[in-house]
Amino acid sequence: xxxxxxxxxxxxxxxxxxxxxxxxxxxxxxxxxxxxxxxxxxxxxxxxxxxxxxxxxxxxxxxxxxxxxxxxxxxxxxxxxxxxxxxxxxxxxxxxxxxxxxxxxxxxxxxxxxxxxxxxxxxxxxxxxxxxxxxxxxxxxxxxxxxxxxxxxxxxxxxxxxxxxxxxxxxxxxxxxxxxxxxxxxxxxxxxxxxxxxxxxxxxxxxxxxxxxxxxxxxxxxxxxxxxxxxxxxxxxxxxxxxxxxxxxxxxxxxxxxxxxxxxxxxxxxxxxxxxxxxxxxxxxxxxxxxxxxxxxxxxxxxxxxxxxxxxxxxxxxxxxxxxxxxxxxxxxxxxxxxxxxxxxxxxxxxxxxxxxxxxxxxxxxxxxxxxxxxxxxxxxxxxxxxxxx
Amino acid sequence: xxxxxxxxxxxxxxxxxxxxxxxxxxxxxxxxxxxxxxxxxxxxxxxxxxxxxxxxxxxxxxxxxxxxxxxxxxxxxxxxxxxxxxxxxxxxxxxxxxxxxxxxxxxxxxxxxxxxxxxxxxxxxxxxxxxxxxxxxxxxxxxxxxxxxxxxxxxxxxxxxxxxxxxxxxxxxxxxxxxxxxxxxxxxxxxxxxxxxxxxxxxxxxxxxxxxxxxxxxxxxxxxxxxxxxxxxxxxxxxxxxxxxxxxxxxxxxxxxxxxxxxxxxxxxxxxxxxxxxxxxxxxxxxxxxxxxxxxxxxxxxxxxxxxxxxxxxxxxxxxxxxxxxxxxxxxxxxxxxxxxxxxxxxxxxxxxxxxxxxxxxxxxxxxxxxxxxxxxxxxxxxxxxxxxxxx
Numbered sequence: 001x002x003x004x005x006x007x008x009x010x011x012x013x014x015x016x017x018x019x020x021x022x023x024x025x026x027x028x029x030x031x032x033x034x035x036x037x038x039x040x041x042x043x044x045x046x047x048x049x050x051x052x053x054x055x056x057x058x059x060x061x062x063x064x065x066x067x068x069x070x071x072x073x074x075x076x077x078x079x080x081x082x083x084x085x086x087x088x089x090x091x092x093x094x095x096x097x098x099x100x101x102x103x104x105x106x107x108x109x110x111x112x113x114x115x116x117x118x119x120x121x122x123x124x125x126x127x128x129x130x131x132x133x134x135x136x137x138x139x140x141x142x143x144x145x146x147x148x149x150x151x152x153x154x155x156x157x158x159x160x161x162x163x164x165x166x167x168x169x170x171x172x173x174x175x176x177x178x179x180x181x182x183x184x185x186x187x188x189x190x191x192x193x194x195x196x197x198x199x200x201x202x203x204x205x206x207x208x209x210x211x212x213x214x215x216x217x218x219x220x221x222x223x224x225x226x227x228x229x230x231x232x233x234x235x236x237x238x239x240x241x242x243x244x245x246x247x248x249x250x251x252x253x254x255x256x257x258x259x260x261x262x263x264x265x266x267x268x269x270x271x272x273x274x275x276x277x278x279x280x281x282x283x284x285x286x287x288x289x290x291x292x293x294x295x296x297x298x299x300x301x302x303x304x305x306x307x308x309x310x311x312x313x314x315x316x317x318x319x320x321x322x323x324x325x326x327x328x329x330x331x332x333x334x335x336x337x338x339x340x341x342x343x344x345x346x347x348x349x350x351x352x353x354x355x356x357x358x359x360x361x362x363x364x365x366x367x368x369x370x371x372x373x374x375x376x377x378x379x380x381x382x383x384x385x386x387x388x389x390x
Numbered sequence: 391x392x393x394x395x396x397x398x399x400x401x402x403x404x405x406x407x408x409x410x411x412x413x414x415x416x417x418x419x420x421x422x423x424x425x426x427x428x429x430x431x432x433x434x435x436x437x438x439x440x441x442x443x444x445x446x447x448x449x450x451x452x453x454x455x456x457x458x459x460x461x462x463x464x465x466x467x468x469x470x471x472x473x474x475x476x477x478x479x480x481x482x483x484x485x486x487x488x489x490x491x492x493x494x495x496x497x498x499x500x501x502x503x504x505x506x507x508x509x510x511x512x513x514x515x516x517x518x519x520x521x522x523x524x525x526x527x528x529x530x531x532x533x534x535x536x537x538x539x540x541x542x543x544x545x546x547x548x549x550x551x552x553x554x555x556x557x558x559x560x561x562x563x564x565x566x567x568x569x570x571x572x573x574x575x576x577x578x579x580x581x582x583x584x585x586x587x588x589x590x591x592x593x594x595x596x597x598x599x600x601x602x603x604x605x606x607x608x609x610x611x612x613x614x615x616x617x618x619x620x621x622x623x624x625x626x627x628x629x630x631x632x633x634x635x636x637x638x639x640x641x642x643x644x645x646x647x648x649x650x651x652x653x654x655x656x657x658x659x660x661x662x663x664x665x666x667x668x669x670x671x672x673x674x675x676x677x678x679x680x681x682x683x684x685x686x687x688x689x690x691x692x693x694x695x696x697x698x699x700x701x702x703x704x705x706x707x708x709x710x711x712x713x714x715x716x717x718x719x720x721x722x723x724x725x726x727x728x729x730x731x732x733x734x735x736x737x738x739x740x741x742x743x744x745x746x747x748x749x750x751x752x753x754x755x756x757x758x759x760x761x762x763x764x765x766x767x768x769x770x771x772x773x774x775x776x777x778x779x780x781x782x
Contacts, residue, residue, distance in 0.1 A: 039750050075743055081597050081701035086491065087743070093487040110596055111699040130596075174587040176596035204584055205595075 027069040030326045032057065032317055033091045033100030035084070036127070036310070037108070038076040041206075041232050044260050045104050048304030049126055050074055053101050055294055056314035067322055072314075073097055077108045084108035085115055092119035098326045099123065101313035104306060106130035106177050116141045122332045124313035127306035129254060129277075130176050134355040140332050143354035145316070145345060146309045147277030147361070149177075150184050152254055155361035156226075156275050157188035159374065160195055160251065165223045169248070170200040171213060171237060172228035178205070181228030181253050198222050207233060210240050218246050223389070230255040235264035242268055247388040249273065257305040262369055271379065271387040274364045278345045280373055281308045283362075286344030312343040410453070411460035411468050419475040422733070423482050425741060426489045434741050442756075461726070462772060465643075472729075473636060480628050490624035491696070492740060497631040498693045500732045501638045503716045504725060505685030508642060510714070511723035511771070512651060513678030514658030515563065519575040520713035522582040523552040523683050525705030527690025528600070529592055532700045535601040542605060545634075545691040552687025553680045560679065564672055579707040586702035597701025600694050603627075610695075627696045634692065638685055642725055645681070647775075654678055655774070719760060721767025730768055 034053045036046035057072045073094075075087040084103065091097055092115055102116075103109035104127035116123050117139040125133060125144040129152070134144050160168065168189065172178035182200060189195055198220045201213040214237070217225065225241070225248045227234055234256040241250070252261075252274040262269045281287040281303075290311060294303055303311075316338070317331070324330040341348045348356050363374035365386075378384045421441060428434045448454055461468050476493075483489040502524050509515045517523075527548035534544045562574045587595040603610040610630075614621040645651050656664040657674050665671050694700050712735065720731030738756065742749035760768065 076749070080703045081699050082697055082704040085697050085699050086488075086495075086740075089491055090488040107596060107701055107703060111701060114599060114698060132596075174584075174595050176594065179595065202588065204587060 027067070028326075029071055030068040030321060031071050031073055031094075031097045032314065032321070033073045033075065033097045033102070034310070034314070035075045035077050035087055035091065035100060035102040035108075035112075036104045037079040038074070040079050042079055042104065042230055044231075044301060045127065045258060045304045045306060046076070046079075047301050048307045049101075049104060049310035051297070051299045051301065052290075052294065052303045052307035052311040053126070053314040055290075055297060056311045056318065058297070059293060060315075060318050068326065070318060077103060077105065077112075079105040079108055081107050081111035084112040088112035088115040088121075089119075092116055092121035097121075098321055098328055099317045099331050101126045101310055101317060103128045106133065106180070107175060109133045110136075110176065113137065113139060113142050120328055120332070122317075122328055122335060124317060124335075126310040126313040130180055132176075134353045138353055140336065140354070143335055143338075143350055143356075145313045145343070145348060145356050146306065147356065149180050149253070151277060151361050152275045153181060153184040153188045155363060156185060156251065156253070156273075157192050157195075159273070159363055160189070160224060161192045165249070166195050167198050167220070167222040168195055168224045168226055168251075169198055169217045169220055169222040170226045170228070171210075171217075172200070172202060173205040173230070173233060174202045175205050175229075177230070177255065178202070178228045181255075185226060185228065195224075203229075203233065203237075205229065205233065208236065210237050211244065214240055214244050214246055217248075218244060222248055224249045224251050226251045227256070228253050231258045231261045231264070234261060238265055238268055238272070249386045249388045254305065257364060257371060259302050259304065262366060262371075267369075269366045269369070271384075272366045273374075273386075274366075274371065276305055276362050276364065277360065278309070278362065279360050280362050280364075280371075281344075283373070284308070284344050284346060285342070290344050308345050312345045312348070316341065316343065316348070406456070406459050406463055408460050408464040408467060410456040411464060412471060414457045415468065415471050415475050419479060422737075423479055425737065426479075426483065426492065427486075428741070438738070438741070458769075458772070462775065469636075469639065473632065476632055480625065480632075484619065484621050484625060487622045487624055490622050490628050492737060494624060494627050494631050494696050495693070496732050496736050497628070497635045498689045498696070499713070499716070499736060500729050501631075501635050501689035502686045503713055503720075503728045503732060504638050504642050505682040505689070506713055506717055507682075507723065507725060507728060508645065508654075508678050508685070509682035510717055512646060512654035512658065513675060514654075515675050515679050515682075516568075516572040517575050517679070517682065518572055518707070518710050518714060519559075519579040519582065520686055521705045521707070521709035522579045523556055523686040524690035524693070524709075524713075525582065525586070525700070525702075526552040526555055527687035527692075528694030528697075528700045528705070529586075530687070531691040531694040532598050532600040533592075535603070535695060541603040541695075544603075544695070545688045548691025548694075549684040549686075549688035552690065553683045556679065556683040560676055563679065564675060576707060579705075579710050583702050583706050586705070593701070595702055597699060597703075600698050600700055602698065603630075603695050624696070627692075631692060631696075634688065638688075639725055642685075646723075646725075650674075650677070652774075715757070719757065719767055721770040723771035724767070724769050727767055727769030727771075734768075 034050055036049045037043055038046045054072055057070045060066055061070055075091055077084040077087050091100055099122040102123045103125050106128040109125055109128035110130055110133050113133060122141050127146060129149045131148040131150055134142055170182055172182040186197060189197055227237060234252055238250055250272045252272055254276040257274045257276045281291060290308055320331050320334045324334045338348060338350045346360060351357050364371045365374050365377045365379050367377050374380050379386055425437050428437055506517060506520050509517045530548035530551050531544050535541060559578055563571050566574060586592055610626045613623050614625060653669055653674050656669060657671060661671055716731045716735050720727030739749055739753045742752055
């Protein structure tokens with residue numbers, strides 16, 4: 001106990017010093033919020049988003065021309081609905097917090113939207129892709145900078161058709177995320193008409209062993225295995241495919257666009273397809289600026305796929321507060337007018353549900369341990385063949 | 391406090407003073423109000439460290455002996471005082487939605503662990519699916535709150551359903567013992583979550599919203615205004631939860647003291663011996679399992695309504711383990727310990743939000759320390775007292 005006492009003493013001392021250093025300026029303080037999964041299976045994305053949003057706040061505070069001094073309150077939703085409602089209540093009930101960039105997980109976001117509406121708390125969702133979050137209700141408080149899974153799967157099906165694949169097996173996790181992807185992908189494939197889904201397999205999000213599903217898929221002998229789910233089980237499925245000698249193109253969604261996917265699989269990740277809304281970070285007008293500043297902060301984690309969106313969401317909130325002042329109602333009214341707004345993720349236009357209507361979807365393929373844009377890859381040029389391509 | 395061993399006490403004319411217990415409740419209330427109200431990282435961590443230091447110092451100087459004696463001598467009075475203290479805490483935070491939500495979570499989780507306590511603590515029936523039965527209650531309220539069923543009845547129906555669905559487990563649980571019985575309940579927890587995920591009627595993996603309660607035409611989800619003071623809408627849920635906890639607490643205490651409790655204790659300590667004395671093992675195991683599940687289900691139904699949203703992710707095996715860990719932390723079989731442990735398990739991780747992704751690390755260290763230095767829990771169950779206030 002002595003040791004832990006000393007440790008706690010040291011922790012307190014450091015905290016007090018950092019706190020004292022932070023309180024130095026004289027501008028009015030305005031609080032903004034950030035919610036994401038900081039613990040649990042998808043915490044890398046939550047931490048990447050947190051760092052990116054924090055970067056937006058830091059850069060703004062460093063600018064002498066701003067009217068306010070911003071402070072970001074960070075809460076952890078653990079990717080769980082009940083915790084999301086709890087932290088959403090905490091943030092929205094705190095009248096000092098004006099607006100928030102919230103949620104990576106769809107299950108958490110959909111649970112919390114009613115709370116935001118009840119408290120009149122304006123939020124911009126930065127990572128959750130379930131269409132219902134913006135479209136189920138018409139809440140003026142809810143906005144979203146990233147696209148929905150509908151656009152993503154249209155682009156995915158288009159590429160499958162273009163490459164001439166005929167048979168597809170679908171594995172999706174049974175969360176709303178995976179089931180949504182399954183639904184919209186199936187619709188997009190059906191519209192295309194040329195390819196066929198030969199089998200659909202739902203798996204739970206924490207499943208470890210996929211031998212049963214993969215053995216059945218092996219018997220179906222599809223050309224493509226479509227996977228609607230997040231990185232942790234994506235890594236397991238891809239590596240177990242290899243163990244079973246299952247040869248097929250691995251076709252993922254935005255859920256696996258994460259450096260952790262490549263780290264988890266090593267060379268096996270080669271040739272995996274994946275899709276994400278918006279242009280790739282380095283292609284954006286502000287992408288280089290974002291990456292340079294992000295790297296300058298020396299964070300332990302990369303921004304991950306949705307970091308740029310978290311940055312854009314936070315940046316837009318601060319822009320709005322600068323313009324209309326720290327007042328929730330005015331912020332909501334101002335966000336309704338967002339049209340063709342420049343941001344580091346491209347132009348942003350909110351429709352009447354607060355949904356950003358970005359049509360841009362980027363197609364990725366993993367080449368030499370990196371996510372490379374499909375059109376620039378050696379696979380598209382015909383120099384290489386996708387692993388498992390028959 | 392060593393003065394309590396006076397001759398006056400021996401001959402039964404004077405009972406130990408109740409002041410140590412009253413003072414400790416007062417100190418705990420003030421401390422909790424300070425902790426719940428604290429927002430700054432430095433303040434929260436200093437308060438937590440101060441709390442740990444105070445408890446260690448109290449243990450060192452032997453203050454707690456007097457406190458616990460006073461508690462056991464004047465239990466009814468202390469129970470009333472604890473209710474008053476909680477009401478005072480709620481009055482202090484009457485406008486603060488979030489703190490009230492947190493306190494309501496603590497109260498309802500305590501009711502659920504009281505149910506587990508009957509199973510684990512008294513009868514020795516293992517149940518690692520506590521969160522699943524909690525979930526059954528919550529889903530009941532999600533489904534029934536939209537219908538014409540009177541909302542006050544919904545928690546009771548939730549409790550009944552939890553017991554009913556739980557009775558599916560009776561046969562396998564009765565036929566197995568120890569680790570194997572535990573495995574059956576674990577399997578049930580996993581099955582329950584998967585069942586919810588594939589069941590689209592119940593919202594599937596995405597979960598479903600729960601309508602707020604309406605009592606006699608009065609919606610509990612609206613803020614209350616009395617004479618210019620606005621009370622958070624969580625206040626009404628707080629009062630309801632506190633009433634439920636008080637009833638459940640008295641029930642469990644009476645059950646423990648009664649001959650039923652005596653039978654359950656005998657059953658836990660030695661099944662064979664209990665059977666030799668003519669106790670019907672099966673009957674008492676079923677009784678404990680069902681009463682426990684009813685309490686868990688009622689708490690779950692109310693909690694579903696308070697949270698306003700239910701999803702399968704809330705009722706995983708991991709959540710059941712948290713309930714069990716509250717039981718172990720508080721001291722199996724002691725309802726007073728449960729209240730303390732629930733406060734720690736629910737409030738501390740939430741308060742540590744300020745240190746973001748490291749909070750579970752620090753929290754885990756705290757729990758391990760408690761188990762290391764208090765292996766029987768914070769407040770171990772005292773020796774059974776057949777008659778309160780009676781001395782040989």
